[in-house]
Amino acid sequence: MPDQSPGFPEYDSQTAAVWDSIAEWWDDQIGDGNVTQDLLVGPAQERLLDLQPGERILDIGCGAGRFTRRMAANDISIIAIDQSSVFLKRAKKRTSEGDAAISDRIDYRLINATDGDAMLALGEQGFDAAVAILAIMDMASITPLFQTLTKLLKPGGRFVWSVTHPAFNAFDSRLYAEERYEDGNYVIEHGIRISKYVVPQPRKSIGLVGPAAFAGLL
Secondary structure, eight states: OOOOOOOOOGHHHHHHHHHHHHHHHHHHHHOOOHHHHIIIIIIHHHHHHHHHHHHHEEEEEEETTTHHHHHHHHHHHHHHEEEOOOHHHHHHHHTTSOOOHHHHEEEEOOOOTOHHHHHHOOTOOEEEEEEEEOOOOOSSSOHHHHHHHHHHEEEEEEEEOOOOGGSSSSSSSSEEEEEEEETTTTEEEEEOOOOOOOOOEEEEEEESSSSOOOEEEE
């Protein structure tokens, strides 16, 4: 049977340091988004969130605030949290350099989403919706987040999140190309092999091509 433990809380305090060490490099690579975020993830999350003017949103793992600013353009109020102080510094800088109206709608705060007490201090039933864009897979333990969201969201509130698919971000995945003989012809078969697919395990891996690595926790 796969391990049913609720994450890896022993790593909760380590991921912030890892992200702090690469946040500037990461932001330099991503900037205000890439094709996947701008054309696939962002629009899908906006449709699911169904943002309405005047709503109050919690942005979990906001990073440098790319999606935060995109949401704020819809005339909503946002508290955007991240565990990395370096990311938040970048987020505040990018936001201050943009539309002043958008800047006034965003409140960036240094909070680790694995800290239940810090999350609850944001105010129970204080949010119409919450969002976590490509962030949950990098949290050592997600149980505190889901436990507190039931209290932070208003009745009928929405929580929308996106993650990288574990089939393509797994610890033991291997790309392969094989030649086999079939019906009188040689056929080249391409694929991906994954072992321990349902076994949760923490690891540090390469997030983007380059010299930096990050804590991808599956």
